[in-house]
Amino acid sequence: MTTGKIVKYSLSFILYFLIQVFILKDLVLFGYAFCFLYVFFLLSLPHELPTIPLMLIGFFMGLFIDLFYDSLGMHTASAVLLGFLRNPWIQVNTPTGGYDDNVPPTLLNMGMGWFVFYSIPLILIHHLLFFYIDILGTDLYLPLVIRVSASMAFTFVLGIIVQAVFYKKERVL
Amino acid sequence: MQQIFLFLYRLRALLLFLALELLAVGIIFTHNSPQGAVFFNSSNKLVGNLLSVKNNFVSYFSLYTANQALAEKNAELLNKLDRVSPVLDSANLSIDSVLAKNFEFWSARVINNSIHLNQNYITLNKGTKDGIEEGMGVFNELGVVGRVKGTSNNFSSVISLLNTNLLISSKIKETEVFGSIKWDGLKSNEAKLLYVPRHVQIEPGQEIVTSGYNAVFPEGIMIGKVKSVNPGSETNYLDISVSLSVDFSKLNFIYLVKNDSREELDSLGIEMETAGP
Numbered sequence: 107m108t109t110g111k112i113v114k115y116s117l118s119f120i121l122y123f124l125i126q127v128f129i130l131k132d133l134v135l136f137g138y139a140f141c142f143l144y145v146f147f148l149l150s151l152p153h154e155l156p157t158i159p160l161m162l163i164g165f166f167m168g169l170f171i172d173l174f175y176d177s178l179g180m181h182t183a184s185a186v187l188l189g190f191l192r193n194p195w196i197q198v199n200t201p202t203g204g205y206d207d208n209v210p211p212t213l214l215n216m217g218m219g220w221f222v223f224y225s226i227p228l229i230l231i232h233h234l235l236f237f238y239i240d241i242l243g244t245d246l247y248l249p250l251v252i253r254v255s256a257s258m259a260f261t262f263v264l265g266i267i268v269q270a271v272f273y274k275k276e277r278v279l
Numbered sequence: 280m281q282q283i284f285l286f287l288y289r290l291r292a293l294l295l296f297l298a299l300e301l302l303a304v305g306i307i308f309t310h311n312s313p314q315g316a317v318f319f320n321s322s323n324k325l326v327g328n329l330l331s332v333k334n335n336f337v338s339y340f341s342l343y344t345a346n347q348a349l350a351e352k353n354a355e356l357l358n359k360l361d362r363v364s365p366v367l368d369s370a371n372l373s374i375d376s377v378l379a380k381n382f383e384f385w386s387a388r389v390i391n392n393s394i395h396l397n398q399n400y401i402t403l404n405k406g407t408k409d410g411i412e413e414g415m416g417v418f419n420e421l422g423v424v425g426r427v428k429g430t431s432n433n434f435s436s437v438i439s440l441l442n443t444n445l446l447i448s449s450k451i452k453e454t455e456v457f458g459s460i461k462w463d464g465l466k467s468n469e470a471k472l473l474y475v476p477r478h479v480q481i482e483p484g485q486e487i488v489t490s491g492y493n494a495v496f497p498e499g500i501m502i503g504k505v506k507s508v509n510p511g512s513e514t515n516y517l518d519i520s521v522s523l524s525v526d527f528s529k530l531n532f533i534y535l536v537k538n539d540s541r542e543e544l545d546s547l548g549i550e551m552e553t554a555g556p
Contacts, residue, residue, distance in 0.1 A: 128333055134395045137467065157292040165299050173326045176393060176400035176436065179307030183300055190296040239307060240397045244443055246464050 115151065122147040123167065127174035138249075139256035142181075144171060145232050146265040148188055149225055150273070152210045157193045164189035177240070184236040188228055199224050209276050213269035221269075226262065233257050327390070327434035331404055334390040338531065345531040352420035382497050385410060385535040392439070394467040394527045399439040401425060401530065406433045414495065416536045422501035422524035423447060423460075423489060424533055441467055441527055448493040449502050452486040454479075460487065460502055460521065467527050469506065472519040479517065481508045487521055494538045 122144045130141045148164055168185030172178045196211060201220060205211075213221045233254045241250050287294065338345075387409075391402035405411050407430045415427040417437050425439045426447075438445045440462060447460040449472065458475040472487060485505045491498030503523040511518040 131393075137395055140395065158295055161292070161296060161299060165303075168303075173323070174330070174391070175396075176391065176402070177396060177398070178310035179303045179305075183303035183307065186296065186299045186303060190292070241464070244397060244464055246397070249465065 111152075118147060119163070119167065123170055126171055131175060135260060136256070138253050139260040140253070141260045141264050142233070142236070142257065143261060143264055143268065145185070145188060145229055145261065146225075146268060148185065148192065149228060149265075150210055150212045150269070152208075153193070153196050153205055154207065155193075157190060160192060161186050161189035180236055180239045183239060184232045187235055188232045191231060192228060195224065195228060212273045212276075213266060214273055214275040225265070226258070229258050229261055230254070233261070323431055324433065327402065327404075327431070330390045330402060331434075334388070334404075338388070341529060341531055344529060348420050349532065355420075381539050383537045383539060385415075385537075386532060387411070387435075387535060388532055389530045390434075392527070392530050394439070394441050397443050397464045399441040399527075400428070401437040401439050403427075403435045403437060403533070403535075404433070405535075406430045406435050408432050411435045411535060412537060416489075416496040416500075416538075417533050418496070418500050418536065419525060419530065419533045421526065422503065423496065424525055424527075424530065426495055427535065439527065440470065440523070440525070446473075447496070447502065448490045449487050450490040451481065451505070452488050452499075454481075454485070456481070457490055457492070458487075458519070468523050470503065470521050470523055472505070472521050473516065475517045475519060477510060477515055477517055481505055481517065481519060483507055495536075497536060497538070 126142070126144045130143055134140055144167055147167065148160070151160060151163070164185035165182055168182035171181045175181065196205075199220065201216075209215050211221075211224060216224070237250050237253045237257075241247070385405065387403040387405040389401055390404050391400075393399045393401075401417070401424070403411070403417075411427060411430050413427055413429055417424040417426060423440055425437045425442070426445060428436050428438045430436070440447065440460070443462055443464045445461070448457070449460045450457045456475060456479050458472045460470050461473055462470045475481065483505050487502045487505065489496040489498060489500045489502060501524050503521040506520040506522045508520075509518040
């Protein structure tokens with residue numbers, strides 16, 4: 107991890123956070139589809155990053171977002187879970203020939219097929235936990251399913267667009 | 280001993296994971312208790328200021344509707360004033376007019392609002408510095424909005440009516456039938472009126488207002504209209520849907536109300552409960 111990279115990821119942390127709380131918070135399509143774009147920040151961190159810092163980054167990202175959403179603890183719990191499961195899931199998905207160093211797991215570096223298989227289950231788990239905590243104490247399971255699927259679609263589509271437009275290919279061919 | 284440490288060291292990620300999740304669950308529960316410390320949510324200083332700045336930009340887009348609503352409220356108040364003021368004959372003055380002033384009112388602006396989750400909260404741009412206290416009622420010109428959950432110096436956090444944890448004591452205006460309004464978590468413009476027994480006759484279209492029993496709101500603040508009445512599935516109560524009069528997606532300026540005799544009423548209630556039968 108070079109200083110340049112740390113600066114780059116810190117800036118991207120702040121940018122994802124600001125976009126999340128000031129723009130995407132008010133953007134809920136049809137009352138069901140939320141966009142939690144910040145999960146893509148956690149997904150696109152370098153795969154060499156160990157689980158412990160990853161969980162801590164997730165914890166603080168979630169906590170800061172919770173402050174603005176007034177949903178204290180919900181984003182935190184979901185983001186920590188995502189951080190805990192990400193590296194094992196990356197190990198499971200190792201492509202033939204292994205991962206290259208200094209190549210973060212982004213859409214352009216890894217290809218669409220790999221990225222869909224990598225991101226969808228993690229987004230699903232994150233959203234499921236978030237909306238499950240939200241309905242605790244009630245029996246609104248149908249709205250839960252609608253919210254999770256609609257939000258997954260929205261988050262994924264916007265995330266893919268961001269990845270395609272703002273990230274550049276780093277893989278050396 | 281060394282073995283144990285080695286073992287724990289190998290499990291360090293799992294242990295940290297459990298610790299962080301426990302911490303998160305802890306703050307979820309303290310946050311969602313009906314009363315509790317709020318230093319760590321959107322009413323804290325930094326977050327509140329940032330939201331306030333954002334709201335300064337965004338609120339321009341809704342200024343027209345906000346002005347219109349305020350003008351309508353003014354007209355309504357002028358009408359009321361007209362009806363109240365001509366008490367020239369002292370024989371018409373009520374004797375305990377000093378005691379009659381039970382409620383104090385404030386106004387504030389909404390700087391943060393959510394309507395799509397099950398536990399929705401609203402942040403206001405006034406706090407203890409301006410006299411806002413925990414437990415005050417919040418409403419706007421259309422009807423009831425929520426109740427103040429906690430305050431910081433400059434901001435306060437309100438449990439929205441769109442929060443499955445909030446119950447509001449209410450009644451049907453025409454027939455004086457009592458019940459509790461609670462949101463069911465489904466649509467942002469509909470809630471349920473609970474605890475109305477089956478034998479009560481209720482027609483769609485009847486207005487529902489605050490009852491004044493829980494000492495948070497004065498009597499008669501609009502909540503909504505009965506939308507549909509069905510016999511409850513297994514309980515002895517009717518299943519009543521209410522269309523709310525407030526459009527929660529367009530909250531802008533709101534009023535706060537404080538009942539000066541609330542402490543008295545509350546302590547009386549506690550005495551009654553502890554005395555028991």
